[in-house]
Amino acid sequence: MSDVRRLVLAFDIGGTTIKAAAYDAALRPLAGARRPSPRGPAVVDALAGLAEEVLAALPPDRREDVVAAGAVALGLVDEARGVMRRAVNLDVTDLEVAGPLSRLLGVPTVLGHDVEQAAIAEVEASPTEVRQPFVVVIGTGIAAATFVDGAPLRGVSGQAGELGHVVVRPDGRRCPCGAVGCLETVASAAAIARDYSERTGTAVTGASDVLRRLGTDPVADEVWAEATSALADALVMVCTLLAPGEIVLGGGLAEAGDALVEPVRTTMLERSYVATVPPIRASVLGSRAGLVGAAGLALRTIGAR
Ligand SMILES: [Zn+2]
Numbered sequence: 632m633s634d635v636r637r638l639v640l641a642f643d644i645g646g647t648t649i650k651a652a653a654y655d656a657a658l659r660p661l662a663g664a665r666r667p668s669p670r671g672p673a674v675v676d677a678l679a680g681l682a683e684e685v686l687a688a689l690p691p692d693r694r695e696d697v698v699a700a701g702a703v704a705l706g707l708v709d710e711a712r713g714v715m716r717r718a719v720n721l722d723v724t725d726l727e728v729a730g731p732l733s734r735l736l737g738v739p740t741v742l743g744h745d746v747e748q749a750a751i752a753e754v755e756a757s758p759t760e761v762r763q764p765f766v767v768v769i770g771t772g773i774a775a776a777t778f779v780d781g782a783p784l785r786g787v788s789g790q791a792g793e794l795g796h797v798v799v800r801p802d803g804r805r806c807p808c809g810a811v812g813c814l815e816t817v818a819s820a821a822a823i824a825r826d827y828s829e830r831t832g833t834a835v836t837g838a839s840d841v842l843r844r845l846g847t848d849p850v851a852d853e854v855w856a857e858a859t860s861a862l863a864d865a866l867v868m869v870c871t872l873l874a875p876g877e878i879v880l881g882g883g884l885a886e887a888g889d890a891l892v893e894p895v896r897t898t899m900l901e902r903s904y905v906a907t908v909p910p911i912r913a914s915v916l917g918s919r920a921g922l923v924g925a926a927g928l929a930l931r932t933i934g935a936r
Pocket residue numbers: 795796797806807808809810813
């Protein structure tokens with residue numbers, strides 16, 4: 632098959648939704664599907680169902696062009712074995728993902744960590760090449776990746792980048808991790824929606840509902856300001872320790888664009904004494920970064936990128 636016809640299937644296993652799509656070698660999507668994330672081993676059944684949906688949505692003459700698959704997952708991932716080691720939000724422990732998908736699809740299949748692959752995708756999609764970018768992914772939770780010499784830093788444990796569990800409000804709310812005042816108890820998309828709902832008694836489904844009310848609803852303004860302030864505090868720590876060349880704000884929340892970037896930048900400049908605040912921008916890929924990252928991982932595995 633010629634290189635231009637090659638397709639890969641990509642899967643993004645998140646805490647709320649599992650997304651799937653077929654991509655060509657230029658990372659253009661051809662067909663996609665999504666469903667709510669189930670709990671436990673049913674995750675594999677959901678992946679199989681999504682694979683069938685995406686294949687069915689492809690033009691019949693393109694189904695045979697799928698040559699590899701890539702999946703990314705939250706939590707701890709064993710890439711070498713293709714196993715989700717632990718994902719608390721999904722009640723998953725030691726779940727084989729790459730093996731069953733590969734047997735189902737009949738193509739090489741790889742599993743990677745969602746934030747790492749999303750960050751790689753963001754850096755590859757960047758309009759300019761930056762030394763040592765720091766990529767934050769803000770969705771249901773918050774995590775980050777720092778790049779050193781072009782590769783994300785993993786740390787000895789493989790757990791580097793847990794920015795969401797840096798304590799920024801010690802008198803704040805208890806985090807499911809056990810600590811009090813973690814960044815993601817204030818600034819994740821889930822926390823923003825929850826805080827607004829609690830203070831107004833109006834149930835909102837996501838941070839985008841709060842975003843829409845900015846400028847007209849003082850409670851929305853207050854919740855948003857608390858979130859961007861906490862994010863700025865955490866990022867000042869990051870800059871003090873790592874001096875990144877650029878900060879990229881990604882994940883679903885970054886679709887807010889300047890409404891997110893500007894208050895974070897302004898607050899960082901106010902509170903930064905030792906650290907230099909580098910350029911800050913919203914991501915190019917937004918909530919698609921995980922899926923694009925999974926596709927990129929699959930393409931690299933077969934040597935197509
Ligand atoms: Zn925590």
